[in-house]
Amino acid sequence: MWLALAGAILVEVCATLALRASDGFREKAWIAPIIVGYLLSFYLLYLSLGLGMPVGIAYGVWSACGVAMVAVLARFLFAEPLTPMMAFGIALIVGGVLTIEMSGVAH
Structure with missing residues (x-):
């Protein structure tokens, strides 16, 4: 279940980066990897849910x-900004998810 979720995450990240690389779909070569990536990512997420992972956690x-x-x-890859405040926001997101996961395990 965690392996399927890890695959879903990696594929979704690749598809999202391909979406950025497509430059608003002006670069047509990226369209197929975007579509296939998002479809595969949702399929792997579906598998992890089917294997018993709670949807809130997944x-x-x-x-x-x-x-x-x-x-x-x-x-x-794209020289986009990553400021200290953005890094702090990412840390808050990760901390929130960990809090949800730990409270879900306790029940």
Whole structure:
């Protein structure tokens, strides 16, 4: 279940970076990887849910990891800004998801 979720996160991050690289779909070569990537990502998320992962945990981890990874990778791949305040925001997102996950495990 966690392996499927990790795959969903990695594929979604790649699809999102491809979306950025497509320059608003002006670069047509990126369209197929974007579509396939998002479809595969949702399929892998579906698998992790089907294997018993709670949707709140799965979606929280998926979105938080996606935000963090895209922000960091976009800094290096596209020279986009990553300010200390943005890094603090990412830390808050990750901390919030961890709080949700830990409280979900306790029940």
